[in-house]
Amino acid sequence: MTQLTVKALSEEIGTPVDRLMEQLADAGMNKASSDHVSDEEKQKLLSHLKKEHGDKSGESEPTRLTLQRKTRSTLSVAAGGGKSKDVQVEVRKKRTYVKRSTIEDDAKREAEEAAKREAEELAKREAEEQAKREAAEKAQREADEKAKREADAKREAEEKAKRAQADKAKKEMNAKNADANTQAKKEADELKRRQEEEAQRKAEQEAAKLVEEARKLAEENEARWSEEETKKKELENSDYHVTTSRYAREAEDAADRKEEGGARRKKKKPAKEEQSRGGRNQRGGKGRNKGKLAKPTSMQHGFDKSATVAKQDVVIGETIVLSELANKMSVKATEVIKVMMKMGAMATINQVIDQETAQLVAEEMGHKVVLRKENELEEAVLSDRDTNAEAVPRAPVVTIMGHVDHGKTSTLDYIRRTHVASGEAGGITQHIGAYHVETDNGMITFLDTPGHAAFTAMRARGAQATDIVVLVVAADDGVMPQTVEAIQHAKAAGVPLIVAVNKIDKEDANPDNVKNELAQYDVIPEEWGGENMFVHISAKQGTNIDGLLEAILLQSEVLELTAVAEGMASGVVVESRLDKGRGPVATVLVQSGTLNKGDIVLCGQEYGRVRAMRDELGKEITEAGPSIPVEILGLSGVPSSGDEATVVRDERKAREVANYRAGKFREVKLARQQKSKLENMFSNMTAGEVAELNVVLKADVQGSVEAIADSLLKLSTDEVKVNIVGSGVGGITETDAVLAEASNAIILGFNVRADASARRAIEAASVDLRYYSIIYQLIDEVKQAMGGMLAPEFKQEIIGLAEVRDVFKSPKLGAIAGCMVTEGLIKRNNPIRVLRDNVVIYEGELESLRRFKDDVQEVKNGYECGIGVKNYNDVRVGDQIEVFEVVEIKRTLD
Secondary structure, three states: OOOEEHHHHHHHHOOOHHHHHHHHHHOOOOOOOOOEEOHHHHHHHHHHHHHHOOOOOOOOOOOEEEEEEEEEEEEEEEOHHHOEEEEEEEEEEEEEEEOHHHHHHHHHHHHHHHHHHHHHHHHHHHHHHHHHHHHHHHHHHHHHHHHHHHHHHHHHHHHHHHHHOOOOOHHHHHHHHHHHHHHHHHHHHHHHHHHHHHHHHHHHHHHHHHHHHHHHHHHHHHHHHHHHHHHHHHHHHHOOOOOOOHHHHHHHHHHHHHHHOOOOOOOOOOHHHHHHHOOOOOOOOOOOOOOOOOOOOOOOOOOOOOOOOOOOEEEEOOEEEHHHHHHHHOOOHHHHHHHHHHOOOOOOOOOEEEHHHHHHHHHHOOOEEEEOOOOHHHHHHHHOOOOOOOEEEOOOEEEEEEOOOOOHHHHHHHHHOOOHHHHOHHHOOOOOEEEEEEEOOEEEEEEEOOOOHHHHHHHHHHHHOOOEEEEEEEOOOOOOHHHHHHHHHHHHHOOOEEEEEEOOOOOOOOHHHHHHHHHOOOOOEHHHOOOEEEEEOEOOOOEOHHHHHHHHHHHHHHHOOEEEOOOEOEEEEEEEEEEOOOEEEEEEEEEEOEEEOOOEEEEOOEEEEEEEEEOOOOOEEOEEOOOOEEEEEEEOOOOOOOOEEEEEOOHHHHHHHHHHHHHHHHHHHHHHHHHHHHHOHHHHHHHOOOEEEEEEEEEOEHHHHHHHHHHHHHOOOOOEEEEEEEEEEOOEOHHHHHHHHHHOOEEEEEOOOEOHHHHHHHHHHOOOEEEEOOHHHHHHHHHHHHHHHOOOEEEEEEEEEEEEEEEEEEOOOEEEEEEEEEEEEEEOOOEEEEEEOOEEEEEEEEEEEEEOOEEOOEEEOOOEEEEEEOOOOOOOOOOEEEEEEEEEEOOOOO
């Protein structure tokens, strides 16, 4: 073995060098850190450390000594006939001695047990005294309370008596009251004294009873402990010697004391060592009692497991799986199912049950129920608001609604003096435009909604977030379907309606006709006694636009619109989109409070810190008050239009609420899918195969995605179904191309384009990609594609008729009909019908067609020919052979 230096040895054994050098010096070896240490020096150091720590394992001193003796003697025994017989007697002795340290440990253990018993007796006496004191105090309190109640009752009775005698003289009343008070006081004192004596007597009786019970219990415990201690000592004494019984050991000890001059007898061996050997009296041990069972020791206890059902505090959410409910109650799921069957409800182990049912089941099984609302965190976060600020007047939020091309955006354009209408694709508004304008009479916030039928959801969101609805109706066009729909949205939202009759500068304008048509939908002008203001305007010429603004401000004054201008903001998401350079962008209309840059915003399933804010003109702003629309950046994703936007204090809690909402939305979506599967199961079984047009839809804003998806789903018929396999906001990516390839779908892009990688993937997979900027074109082309997927219709057209004049027999073809073509022409290999007396008797195929002896493809009207019908020989003179062909007719969705 190679020698190590002191430093290397210290690193090997994990000891500091200084400490190791001190230990070597104590062992008599002075070493430096660079000196070598030999194997002999290592052994010397190890022996020194063992000796220093009290390890005497190296000594050869025995811990047990066994002595064996054998003596022989001759014993004369009387035999029969007066003779004696010598008997050889051999006595064998074996004794085992143990070290003194073991006996000293036994004595120490006995002393500890005695101290423990004394401590238990002292604790027992203290418990008895404590019980006695508590009983006395309890009795004293009860007596005081009872005396106080009786005194109060007595005093109330006396006061009632005094009020009944209020009409008597004042002096008599005072005297009687004084006497009554004195008497009442004496009676109360006497009653209190008696109650105290009675309570004291009862307390002494209860205390004496408790003391007697404690004394009996102590005597019983003392007797039991004494008996157990006696048995334990007997057992230890009986197990002391290794090879001899107790009686043989006593005789042997007496002989040893006599021979050895009364050498002291070793004390008994510890019971622990005997138990480790298994005991003499256990089955299979040595000794005369071999085969017998051991006596029960004091270590055995008689604890029995309780058979009663443990009561649980069961926490139940809004829904819970039956197996999870069983686990919380610590019972088997089958037991829960049995209880539900007794209550009249059938359930399986994986079934989800509601909160009320779970509560009834848990209470029926004897458990305590704790109901938990799953949206507690959401409510706590949303309720943590600044409520100290006062409400101040705010600007009205006005929504412009109406039919397509009736002049909504042009009206707003004149008000804002910009040219938004020219910038919209096709001249129609396809997003919700949110703007605020300053007028001479105050600020007004406008929401411009689309008028096309596909944008129903957008108009509904606009009506929900608004205070006043301005319904634009063209004077030359009248009431149209989207006009009626806008009226319905306004009434459903409960907001006042102002009618702006536009295009009055046209020659064919008829405002009175508009009033008559709107009156059919409960929109009555004020001059007719109704509640709705009618304003005649011209968006092109700017006629009476000021009158419209005055009507809006007048209506807002009547509504007395107020909002909290300070504190944490809240609002509604009007529109959202995914910007390629800036990420998710949401247009938020602030409804209360002040939205600041850097606030933490919770929008539906999305959250984030506001990194930047812009107004409708694209200018950077740092704060926005009530009725101000702003674009915010910094959310985790694109929120849904119509979601409530709320400023919260903690980003971590906002993330938890957003995750909870996302999980809840997923659960509701899965439940709805499951429900639709169950409802449509039988119809799907009988409907047969339905053609599906799979679509991947991408648009620039969330509102357009919802509107187009709703319109496409409404195009579905019983034969062709539109299935939107994927939709989203933003440009077309490679992931969309892979999804379209896997689902055999077409990709529709509305105001978005595909990037380079997506275009390569689309070309490689030959996926159909189409771009649109006007919703009319998108819906029309999808409708055409669906029409191409419809199963075609087939129509039979009769092209010729021949009359049988004679019948010939052919060995190869059978019966040959000699015919004259009377109508149209006869074609070879076309399907035919054989008519007899204008009744179809056979339908088959024309197999042979000859004119004279030549095979021909067709025979025209007025010519004779020979016709062989395939697999039919019952042709007779006078029959008619009708030749037809099947024509395919293309179907459309209209």
